Amino acid sequence: MTIEPAQEGSGRVEDRADGDGAAMNRFKDAEHLFRVALVFAAGALAFVVVRAILVPKSFGEYGHYRGTAIAEIAAQPVVFAGHESCETCHPEVPAVKNKGKHAKVNCEACHGALAKHAEDPGTVEPAKLETAVLCVKCHSKNGAKPEGFPQVDAKEHSAGLACDTCHKPHSPVIGAGGKP
Amino acid sequence: MNMSRRQVLLLLPAAAVAWESILAGTPEASPNYKLTEHWWGMLVDISKCIGCGNCVRACATENNVPEGYFRTWVERYHVSDFNQAEPVVDSPDGGKEGFPPMLEEGGKNFFVPKMCNHCADSPCTQVCPVGATFISPDGVVLVDKQYCIGCRYCIQACPYGCRFLNPKTETAEKCTLCYHRITKGLTTACCEACPTGARQLADLKNPSDPIHEFLRTHAVQVLKPHMATGAKLYYNGLDGSVR
Numbered sequence: 189m190t191i192e193p194a195q196e197g198s199g200r201v202e203d204r205a206d207g208d209g210a211a212m213n214r215f216k217d218a219e220h221l222f223r224v225a226l227v228f229a230a231g232a233l234a235f236v237v238v239r240a241i242l243v244p245k246s247f248g249e250y251g252h253y254r255g256t257a258i259a260e261i262a263a264q265p266v267v268f269a270g271h272e273s274c275e276t277c278h279p280e281v282p283a284v285k286n287k288g289k290h291a292k293v294n295c296e297a298c299h300g301a302l303a304k305h306a307e308d309p310g311t312v313e314p315a316k317l318e319t320a321v322l323c324v325k326c327h328s329k330n331g332a333k334p335e336g337f338p339q340v341d342a343k344e345h346s347a348g349l350a351c352d353t354c355h356k357p358h359s360p361v362i363g364a365g366g367k368p
Numbered sequence: 369m370n371m372s373r374r375q376v377l378l379l380l381p382a383a384a385v386a387w388e389s390i391l392a393g394t395p396e397a398s399p400n401y402k403l404t405e406h407w408w409g410m411l412v413d414i415s416k417c418i419g420c421g422n423c424v425r426a427c428a429t430e431n432n433v434p435e436g437y438f439r440t441w442v443e444r445y446h447v448s449d450f451n452q453a454e455p456v457v458d459s460p461d462g463g464k465e466g467f468p469p470m471l472e473e474g475g476k477n478f479f480v481p482k483m484c485n486h487c488a489d490s491p492c493t494q495v496c497p498v499g500a501t502f503i504s505p506d507g508v509v510l511v512d513k514q515y516c517i518g519c520r521y522c523i524q525a526c527p528y529g530c531r532f533l534n535p536k537t538e539t540a541e542k543c544t545l546c547y548h549r550i551t552k553g554l555t556t557a558c559c560e561a562c563p564t565g566a567r568q569l570a571d572l573k574n575p576s577d578p579i580h581e582f583l584r585t586h587a588v589q590v591l592k593p594h595m596a597t598g599a600k601l602y603y604n605g606l607d608g609s610v611r
């Protein structure tokens with residue numbers, strides 16, 4: 189499509205009207221447009237400024253979220269020390285445990301979360317464990333447990349005696365030896 | 369130093385990029401941890417789970433999970449021989465203190481530990497209206513507590529029921545795959561506390577991770593595969609009746 193160049197004095201609405209009045213109308217229209225443009229420009233500027241203030245710097249660093257949130261979540265303190273920490277100071281335990289049936293049971297599975305003890309072994313002492321309460325958490329009889337897993341009816345099995353009367357927790361098979 | 373106007377103009381964009389990178393800083397908490405070098409998931413071996421509840425207790429201790437809410441929990445399934453499509457499922461207190469003896473006799477009985485599946489195409493992050501929940505570059509679905517407005521869309525969107533609204537903070541909460549631990553080279557609290565090795569943290573981008581050998585040699589399944597969530601919680605020995 190081609191647009192023919194407007195010819196001077198023909199076809200334009202305002203030129204059809206007479207003299208001074210037409211010139212004034214044209215001026216008024218221009219001012220309206222200028223005001224509207226000004227309002228839009230102010231709005232756009234306000235949007236850009238407010239957005240820059242409200243949106244955190246790291247937003248969009250990796251995706252549609254605050255990038256620094258990742259580091260904040262990663263900064264949460266650790267409560268379980270992990271068996272590697274335990275084994276640096278207590279190497280005699282894995283030496284026995286890893287030969288027995290409890291080889292894959294990590295320290296804190298029974299002893300509880302001990303990151304505080306690992307950080308400050310002098311003042312934070314791990315709680316003493318009661319085998320009569322602890323062992324049945326895994327070894328009480330239940331029809332949904334895998335068949336090969338050793339499970340007992342505690343009353344029938346030991347009549348209330350503490351488990352460590354006969355079994356050594358770090359190497360539980362009777363007669364297998366090792367530290368209690 | 370003599371530089372023409374043209375040389376200065378050519379150097380300006382490079383200077384701007386350098387300045388931006390200085391402003392951005394380095395957000396990673398662990399200096400040796402690189403976000404792009406990991407892709408986390410987990411392996412659950414149902415044949416090893418004894419329903420002791422150690423994982424549930426460990427998770428609550430490690431992450432300060434409010435009483436009565438669970439980031440991970442254990443379900444007990446009883447599938448009768450005659451109605452395999454409708455299993456009887458119980459999970460007293462999320463299995464936190466273990467399970468009472470079975471009431472039903474016979475059939476097929478087993479435990480299923482559950483938690484966030486850390487989906488690669490997670491429905492929960494797609495519905496968040498404010499960008500408060502996201503998949504990190506290393507494949508963990510996380511919640512930005514500062515940004516969460518507590519609208520609960522994500523809780524409804526999760527097909528696995530893994531999210532809840534923390535009653536104190538009024539923000540959505542879920543398993544972080546112990547993000548504060550795995551970025552320091554530790555395993556998750558639930559894996560650390562599991563006495564039978566039924567749970568294994570897996571780094572799918574690490575070629576020497578035993579997960580690859582395991583996935584190759586076992587019939588492994590994810591929950592609700594028809595929903596195409598890209599779940600990364602792999603179950604070995606998953607029964608068809610598990611929902």
